[in-house]
Amino acid sequence: MNIFFLEFRDPLFSIIVFFALIFIITFLSYWWGRYKRKEDYKHLDRFLKQFRSLPTQDELKELVSRGELSQKSWMLLAASYSKSGNYEKSIDIYNEILKQPDNKEQIEIMYLLGKTYFKAGFLERSKQIFLEILRKNPRTPQALETLLLVYEYMRDYKSALEVLEPLDELKKDVTCDTLYLKALELLNNAAVDSQEKTEKLIELYLKSRRMSYMIFEYLFRVNPKLAWEHFDSSESENLVDLLWNLPTDSLNMDVISSSSYLRELYTARGDINLSLKSSVFEFDALINLRGKTNATLSFEYICSSCKQLYPFAFHRCSSCHSIDTINVEFSLTKDYHRDFGEESNSFQ
Known part of the structure; x- marks a missing residue:
């Protein structure tokens, strides 16, 4: 009996027991992890079967409200639709998420919705969403930067230049954007003749020494002689x-x-x-x-x-x-x- 207790107190025996416990715990953790992953895949597969054919807006509304997936998962799905070019479904998902009560990520989702409208070419809707974001949170640089792109695509260069003011106040470098938008506004102004355009473009170039490709592309096309003089x-x-x-x-x-x-x-x-x-x-x-x-x-x-x-x-x-x-x-x-x-x- 004393021999048994001596073996029990032997340090080597303790080490063996310690490693045996580690092995048992690791073994159980491994198989439990495999079981959980298998169950998760089954649940995901059952869920994705609903998307073999794209759901209608009513079906989508029901799926979102059912709460089978977290809001983060729905946002990932919306981003996946957007990346594949299915902007309609992405927009539907974002709209349905925004309808959910007590949404703590409303501004982020509105921003993603506005970007998706922008990618899809719905510039007016995108503009309205970003203006609403800025009404609630004026100091949102991401919304300002995308609104700037929206105005540029709409050829509303005056409004785009106005967006640069708050960006400048937020310590963003707007030097290149200012020059670019001024050049675009000048080039797209039908009331200004080509001679005045060339003179003003040369003035912009000489002040900054930037946007050379954009400026000389126009100069070489309309007045090569003047272009060579300032080349x-x-x-x-x-x-x-x-x-x-x-x-x-x-x-x-x-x-x-x-x-x-x-x-x-x-x-x-x-x-x-x-x-x-x-x-x-x-x-x-x-x-x-x-x-x-x-x-x-x-x-x-x-x-x-x-x-x-x-x-x-x-x-x-x-x-x-x-x-x-x-x-x-x-x-x-x-x-x-x-x-x-x-x-x-x-x-x-």
Whole structure:
């Protein structure tokens, strides 16, 4: 009997018992977790069977009011509908959640509803929701920023500029937005003639040295001579597609000959013969293959903020809504506009 008690008090025995308890607890926890997950999946599967075909608004109202899912789960489902482009169902869910009594996240849900209306193209409804949010909570920067986008899409640039005032008071940097909206307002003002527009755009550019793509895109189109007079050669790489697509009779040889990049660009295009090679691969290839290949440059546009790629130029990124973040990328491609009757090798 004494031997038994000695073994019971033995430290090694205690360690064995300790690890045995840990094993038993871990084993039970593991199987209990698996059981709970299985039950949760069954419940979720039963719930999702109701969405094999999209519910009507009345069915949706009943499902939300039934309370089988938490409000957070409904919001995730609404966000999923919105992400997949089914804005109607997303809007229905947000509207039904807002009808629930004692909603503590009303402002957040109203904001999500306003954004969904904006994505769906219901700009007036989106505007009204954001104005209501700001009436209750004036210092809501997210609502102000999205309302700014709504006004811009509605081409109500005066109201958009007014939104910048409270954003400025909230210590948000609105310098670029102000310049961008002033330029947009000017470009879309039919009462202002092209000469006055060019003068004011140049004034905006010289004050800030920003929005160069937007401003020179317009200047090179309506008044190339004036554009070259105010052109900064350091901007050549950012405006390479505009420069490449300029008509030959719009070129300024004095400015071109003073810049190595422009000399290489227009030698590669075949307008002049002032460079024998280039550090830019595409230019160098075109310079060395002049008259021997049917090739040109194609352009893509990348947002430097979110890295989204576009086949067309932009001034505000439609993905992250950043302004003046356009980066131009180019590559060699076959020139389909060249006369195929000419004697030249196809560029593969």
